[in-house]
Amino acid sequence: MSVAGVRVGALVPLSRPGWAAAGRQLLAGLELGVADVNAAGGIGGRPVELLVRDTAADPARAVAAVEELAGLGVSALVGEYHSVVARAVATRAEALALPYVCASAVLDGLVDAPARWVARIAPAQSYCWRVYADFLLGAGHRRVAVAADQGAYWAAGTEILRGHLAAHGGEVVGFDVRDHSPGTLCDALAASGAGALLLLVGHPEPAVPLVQAVRRDPRLGGVLLGAPAGQPELPDWLEQLGPDGAGVPFLRYLPARFTPHGVRVEAALRALLDAEPSFVAFEGWDAVTALAAALRTDGGGGAPDRSGAPDWSDVEVAGTRGTVRFARVPGSGVWQWAWPPVQVADRDPAEPERFRVLHAEEGRE
Known part of the structure; x- marks a missing residue:
């Protein structure tokens, strides 16, 4: 007689308008994490079963998926x-x-009030985007332009950058991409005197045409292009932009050296994806591993206990990028890993398939 599994709902963007390339990386990490949890005996001797739902970057669709998964009796959600x-x-x-x-989303305000049931692997935006601002300041950029689309994530990022740069004598010049074509944005950028333009926009539209327009404008040859949200890391950026996509610094959450788990997981993910895994895949693996630890409420001897919220403060697991522990962080209502390692990296203009680390914060044990 087979043992009933522990059902876990997995939420990932696998179709447009979601960034499907990131979703595939995340799903690979989640699936490998589940396989490793099950190889180690599952949860209380019960195998984990992953029920995957495509959110397509649509909040309403995601909420409907949560309702469906709850009706199917999942013990938890991840992704x-x-x-x-x-x-x-x-x-x-x-x-x-x-x-x-939550595996990969960084918005500080994931909830409106302190949550008992929610934890996060990715760093809070207010932390990692300040690291990016420190990189800009260290590179001598005091006047920075931002081309931003609408949305809470982009608006929050703009304000984090604006506040941190202002505290160090810098300033942000904001452009709403809804008010500009790529050509008129280049005109405005040239007139602004900014030495850097950060693309706080979706990929491939309008990021790709904006990069192409700036690269081809002789007035903007000395302007640094940046994309703190991480668009340049995944292969589709390079496929669509070629050499134009190199030299665009972005945030990623990788260490200088992987843990032993990270070394093994990196090799397994590379084989699974047939490509270099991004930090998003490692976030998926770490999220599943941390969730499994949280659900092991009785030393591994039984089913997950749904009578109360997990004791996130008791979670301590060896992840791919360091030891994952959750804590309460001021300004964030969720239980937070504080902090994963943060890097500012780019694609090497001399060899665009190779990454360079430009700035790093190694996280905390």
Whole structure:
């Protein structure tokens, strides 16, 4: 007689308008994490079963998926890449008293009030985007332009950059991409006197045409292009932009050296993806591993206990990028890994398939 599994709902963007390339990386990490948990005996001797739902970057669709998964009796939720979607998932999971480990979304305000049921692997935006601002300041950029689309994530990022740069004598010049074509944005950028332009926009539209326009404008040859949200890391950026996509610094959450788990997981992910894994895949693996630890409420001897919220403060697991522990962080209502390692990296203009680390914060043990 087979043992009933522990059902876990996985939320990932696998279709447009979601960033499907990131979703595939995240799903690979989640699936490998589940395989490793099950190889180690599962949860209380029961195998984990992953029920995958495509959110397509749509908060309403994600909430409907949470409701469906709750009806199917899942013990917990894991995943999601897009911040506005993760916020909707976290809010509904908290209302349903359903444990949720957010893998990749960084928006500080995932919930409106302190949550008992929600934890996060990715760093808070207010932390990692300040690291990016420190990189800009260290590179001598005091006047920085931002081309931003609408949305809470982009607006929050702009304000984090604006506040941190202002505190160090810098300033942000903001451009709303809804008011500009690529050509008129180049005109405005040239007139602004900014030495850097940060692309706080979706990929491939409008990021790709904006990069191409700036690269081809002789007035802007000395302007640094940046993309703190991480668009340049995944292969589709290079496929669509070629050499134009190199030299664009972005944030990623990788260490200088992987843990022993990270070395093994990196090799397994590379084989699974047939490509270099991004930090998003490692976030998926770490999220599943941390969730499994949170659900092991009785030393591994039984089913997950749904009578109360997990004791996230008791979670301590060896992840791919360091030891994962959750704590309460001022300004964030979720249980937070504080902090994963943060790097500012880019693609080497001399060899665009190779990454360079330009600035790093190694996280905390």
